[in-house]
Amino acid sequence: MTAGELARRLLFLIRRRQHLDELDEEMRLHAELCNRAASRKFGNTTLLKEKSREMWGWNWLDDLAKDLRYSLRLLRGNPMFTGIIVLTLALGIGANTAIFSVMNAVVLRSLPVKNPQQVVYIHATGQPHHTWNTGIWGWSMSTGVYEQLRAEHPGLSDVMAYVPMAFGKAAVLYGRDPEEASADMVSGNFFTGLGVQPVCGRMLTDSDETNHTAVAVLSYAYWSRRFGQTCSVIGHPLYIKGVPFTVVGVAANGFEGVESDGSTDLWVPLQNRPGLNAWGSESDKSFYANPQWWCIMMIGRLRPGISRTAAAARLTPIFQRAAYAPLGGKPQKGEKMPTLAFDGTKGIPGAKEVYEKPLRVLLAMVGLILLIACSNVVMMLNARNAARRHEFSVRIAIGGSKWRLLRQLMAESLLIVAAATALGYFFAFAATRAISRWSALDQDFSPDRTVLLFTLAIMSAIALLFGVAPLRNALKTPVNLALKTTAATAYSDRGRMHARKVVIALQMCICLTLLVAAGLLLRTLQNLQNVDTGMNTQGLLVFGISPQQETRSGAETIRFYESLTNRLRSLPGVLAVTLMGNRLGSGGTNNTSVYVDGEHPRGGSGMVRWNTVGPDYLATLGIKLEYGRDLRESDSANAAKVALINDTFTKQYFKGQSPLGRSIGISSKIQFTVVGVAADSKYAGVTEEAMPMAYFPYKQRKGIGTMQVEVRTAGNPTSFLQVIQREVRQLAPNLPLLQPMTQQAQFDESYAMQRLVAWLAIFFGLLAAFLVATGLYATLAYSVTRRTAEIGIRMALGAQRGEVVWMVLKESIDLCVAGAVVGVPLALAASRVLRSILFGVKPSDPLTICLGLVALVAVALVATLIPARRAASIDPIRALRYE
C-alpha cells in the first residue's frame, strides 16, 4: 500500500459519512438514468453500496463497532449480571495493580533523574577504627574521603554528597509560624550531577558549596504544598534552625531527593557553621573540622560503559588512602581496611530490604485472588452462554456464521475486561494513597507508566482467556438444538457441571491458603499490639524540640529545658514531664562498649544500650522502679554523676549482685554511679529483645541539643497539643514541635510494615472468601435450577424438604472437604514463606489453621443457604409442569 493510498484510506475513514452520502447520490442518479433508458435495470442498491464501500477496507472496523454496540446493549440489558462480573474482575485487577504499584515504588522504580541506571549510592564495607559515625553504618563517609573522591574519581563522572540537617525534620521558619521540614545539605554539583532541572530560579553551583552560600532550593512537592506553586517565593528569606537562607530555585517535579527515609523538602549547599552541623549534631565543631567523624553520604554517576564493581574497585585505593590519612596513614594491626561498594538506586533504600519480601507475598496473594475472580467470571459467562444456546442455534440455523458468533462473544469479553480494568485502575489509585498513609513510608505509591503497562498486560491476558472461553459455546452449538430445547435439556451438560465443581474446589483450596495467611498475620499484629512495652503509654504525648544552637551554650540549653519542663508541668491536666535523647519506638538507639567499675566486663555482649533522659524518667513513663531511686532534677552538671540501669544489665554484668553504688560508663574517662534499677522496657521498637540498658541524666552529658519531650496527660494526649504549642511559643517563638504524636502511635509505627501487611492480607483473605462465596452460590443456584425437575420428582415420590436441603448442602460440603484436603497441605507449605514476617506465632500454628477451616466452612454455608432454601421450596407440581 502506498503512502498516498493510506492517506486516502484514512481520509475516507474520517469523512465516511460524506463519502457514503455521495455514493448514495451517485447510485440514485444512475438508477434514475437507467429507468429512463428503459433498456437497463438497476440491481440491488444496498448490495452495490456495500460492495463499493468494501473497496476502502474499513469493513472490519464497522463490524467491530457493530459487535461492540450489540454487546453493550446486551450487557446493559442485564445490569445485575454485568455489574457483578465487572466488579469481580475490577477487584482482582485493582488489587494487583495497587500491590504492584507499591512494589514498583518501593523495589523497582529508579530515581527520577537523567539516566538513572548510571547513578549509584557509594557505600563502604565499614570504616576505620577510631572513627565514629552518624547515620547508617557503611553509608557515611568522612569529609576527607568526600573531598578526595570529589577531586579524584576514575570510573565516575560525578561524585555528589548529601547530609541531613537533622534526624527527622529540621525547624524552618517562613513568614510567622515555625514549622518543620526535611532538609539536606548537598554538594554544589548535586543537581547537575543527577541531571535535575529547576522549574523556577536556579539550582546550586560549585561556588555555592565553596562559599557555603546561604541559599536554598525547594522540592516541587514542598513548593506546591507550602508555597502554592508561585515562583515569587524566589528571593524570599527562609530560616533554617534560625539561620536565614534565600530561596533561589525549585527542583523539577517528581524529584524528592535521594534520602532513604522519605522525601526531602529543601536542599542547601554544605554549611560549615557549627549551628548547622551534619545530622543536626550539637557538637560545637562543624563536621568540616572533625576529620574522624563519618557523617557524609555520597552518590555518584558511573561513566558510560563501566560496571559498578569495576568502578568501585578503581575507587577503593583512593578511598582507603583518604580514610586513613587522619589516622597516621595506615590501619592498626589486624584491622581490615574497608572497601567501597556501589549500590543501584532502584527502589527506596532501607525500605526496599524490609518491604520486598512482604510485598512479594502480597503480590502472590492478589495473583491468586485474580485467579479466583477470573475463574468466577468465566464460569458466569459460560453459564450465561449455555442459557443462550437457544439463541445461538437459531442464529446459526438462519445462516449466521459461527465465526460471526465467536466474534460477537469476544467483543463482549473485551468490553467487560476493558470496563473492569478502568474501574480496577481507579481502585488502585485510591488504594495506593491509603497504603501510603498506613505504611509510615513518606512516599508516593501512585501507579506510573510501568504500572500502567503491567495492568494492560494483565488486561490482555484476561481478554485472551475470555476470548477463548466462549469458543466452545460458539463452535459446539448444534443447529438442530433450536427445535429440541426444553428447560431441562438445555442445561443438561454433565461434563460442564463437573468442570465447575473442580474449579470451585480449587478456589476453596486457594481461599483456605489465603485465609490461613491472613489469620497468621492477624495473630502477628495482635501479638505486636499486645507486647508489653514495660511502661504505660496511655496518656503519653511525645514531641521533639531543637533549640537553636547559635545563640546557646551548653548551660543555656540545660536552662532552656529546665524552664520548658517546668512550664509544661504547671499546665492543668499535665501530670508529669520528662525528656529523652532518642525517642522510644523510633528505632534510634545508642550502643556502646560498656565499662563496669572501670573495666570491660567479661561475659555478655560487652555492649550497653543507653539513652540520655530527664528527671522523673521512670515515673513519667510508668516504668517500674525495681529498687533504688529515679533520676531527679537535682542530678545536675555539678552534682555527683549517676545512672539508672535495667534488669537485664544487672543480670548480665552484675550476676545478681546489687548494682547500687557500683560505677558504670561508656568511656574509660567518666564513670556514673548506679542509683536505681528499672524493669526492662522497650526502646527501639516493640519487637526488640531485652538488652542491657543504661539511662544517664541529660544535665550530666555534654552536647545536649534536640530532645524528645514526654508529657503524661490526664485524658486524650493530642488535645493538649495546642496548649503545649502556645507554651513553647512563649518560651521560644521560633521553635516548632517536631513530629508530635502519642507515644503509643510512635510504638505502633515501629511495626508499621507488619501492620500494613496484616491489614492488606486480612482484606485480601476476606476478598477471596467473598469471591469464592459468590462463585459457590452461583454454581449451586445453577445446579438447583438444572435439577428442578429432578427435585420435583423426588418430592413427588415422597422426599422430605430436609432431604432436599441436605442434597444441596452435601454438594457444597463435598466441595468444601475436597478443597480442605488439598488446601491444608498447601496452606502449610505457603505459610512457611511468611516465617520472617510473623511475630509470636509459628507458620504451622494449628489454631490458625483450624480457624481458617472454620471460616471456609462458614463461607460455604452462607453461600449454600439461599440455593438450599430455594430447592426446599420447589413445588413438585409446578416443577413437573416445566417438562
Added chain:
Amino acid sequence: MAPDRSSRDEIPPGTLDLLILKTLSRDHRLHGFEIAEAIQRISADVLRVEEGSLYPALQRMLLKGWLKGEWGKTLENRRARYYTLTRAGQKQLEHEMERYARVSTAIARIIQPA
C-alpha cells in the same frame, strides 16, 4: 439472467480497469452512467458493464489514486460525480494496454490454426 442480457457478452476478467481508464482518457470527464454507456456504445453493444462491478471498480481506482472524482452538474442540472484520469491513472492505462497487448497476442498465437 434477465433475457435481454443474453445477447451481450461478459467483460473478460481483468479488463474492466483498462476499459474504464481508456474510456476516460478518450472522453476526459464522465460520470458513472456515462462511462457504462460509453463502453456499451463504443463496443457496439457487445460489452456491457454492470453497475455491480462498475462502482466498486471506480471506488477502488479512486483509492489507488488513478481517478479523481469531482462533483459537477449534468446538462439537466443534476449533481453528478465526474471522473477524470490522474497522472498515475494515465501511467496505469499505458501499463494495462501493454499487458493487454501482450496477453492478447499470446492468446491469438495459441488459437491460430497451425
